[in-house]
Amino acid sequence: MAALPLEPTDHPYYRNTKVTSLSVTDVRYPTSLFADGSDAMHTDPDYSCAYVVLQTDHPDGHEGHGLTFTLGKGTNVVIAAVNALEHLVVDRNVHGIFANFAAFYRTISSESQIRWIGPEKGALHLATAAVLNALWDLWAKLEGKPLWKLIVDLQPEQIISAIDFRYIRDALTENEALTILREGQTGKQDRVREMEKNGYPAYSTSCGWLGYESDLLRKKLRTFIRAGWTRFKVKVGGSLDDDIRRLTIVREEIGYDKLLMVDANQKWDVPEAISWMQQLARFKPLWIEEPTSPDDVLGHAAVAKALAPLGIGVATGEQCANRVIFKQLLQASAISYCQIDTCRLGSINEILAVLLMACKFGVPVCPHAGGVGLCELAQHMAFIDYIVISKSLDNRVLEYVEHLHEHFAAPVTMKEQNYVPPTAPGYLVGMLPSSIAKYQFPNGPVWKDLMQHKAKPV
Structure with a gap:
């Protein structure tokens, strides 16, 4: 086109x-x-x-x-x-x-x-x-x-002119993408004003690193709860007994009225992921992230099918190599939450393709962030998805970690646990020369x- x-x-x-x-x-x-x-x-x-x-x-x-x-x-x-x-x-x-x-x-x-x-x-x-x-x-x-x-x-x-549709036209054509984007023009400015006023909802991973000892885990959770945070993600997969111990601490601190996600970072094979999460279902996680190899589309589908009766969704994407893997995950109903990564995919050109496919398949996008500059990058994708593609905040939340922002000239701004849209020109990963x-x-x-x-x- x-x-x-x-x-x-x-x-x-x-x-x-x-x-x-x-x-x-x-x-x-x-x-x-x-x-x-x-x-x-x-x-x-x-x-x-x-x-x-x-x-x-x-x-x-x-x-x-x-x-x-x-x-x-x-x-x-x-x-x-x-x-x-x-x-x-x-x-x-x-x-x-x-x-x-x-x-x-x-x-x-x-x-x-x-x-x-x-x-x-x-x-x-x-x-x-x-x-x-x-x-x-x-x-x-x-x-x-x-x-x-x-x-x-x-x-x-x-926008369409920035996307390479090769390999994905069996899931999304240019005309289908154009229809989604044209529909996104309606009410666009209202959504811009909403984001500028309220921001985009975030969850914290800063409390849940696997290497944190129990006392530090409790301390971090209490600090974030005092600051008003209500959504948390915790790493799992070290050992089942340790996961149960750590998630017990988490629920003791945050209660069951706050949102909890867990992340295995590809630790398990498929049967192990299913059995392990059946044991952790008592902690009521919203999703299990990266339960198995990021390339295993059918494996993710099997995990998703097995865990659906327990109310646990499957999220993945931070190490999905390209739009083709995402296409198959969406076609196979293998994920409940689509996690794009602004440095794993081929920048915005490929991310836009995945955002549009996720919209067509009705799967909410919850970008992966953290790392070095990933929060600064991912915030743009969340705003774009809401304002001109999905037009929805239902089941959508953007990852946040508290470290390393001080090294950027225009770090992310948070307001009441929400990302505030940046106003400075650029993609905003310019690091301080020092x-x-x-x-x-x-x-x-x-x-x-x-x-x-x-x-x-x-």
């Missing part, structure tokens, strides 16, 4: 702006020292990212900042993949990219030789997300809008000190 022309408005040099260079930096935070982020499969994660900056020849010096989230080791592999994509971006005219973003998405995700080590999955797709995130950030800055507002203000045909310098791996002072004192294996 042809794109509507994206004419320059307040930016007289917009049409002639080119990307002049790409740089990528390995930034790592030693979160494993405190068990922050720990779960059944990732017991000692160091929250990290491959941080991309696209410089341009725009007279106002606009840059695009993007990242993809990692857990420490392996970030160097993603950085190598980013560098392998550099030639596809540098010297490109940005107006040409944005005018038909789907074509550029296919160019960067299907380069003839590089595609072989994907396609559209693994380290290569993480790298693709980082580069595309930076491009979307640049576009929003050129338009002087936060990313969510940029997309909300686009015409339906323009944080990049301090936590750059391996030469930043934090890592030099840790390695000198052998506080961390490297």
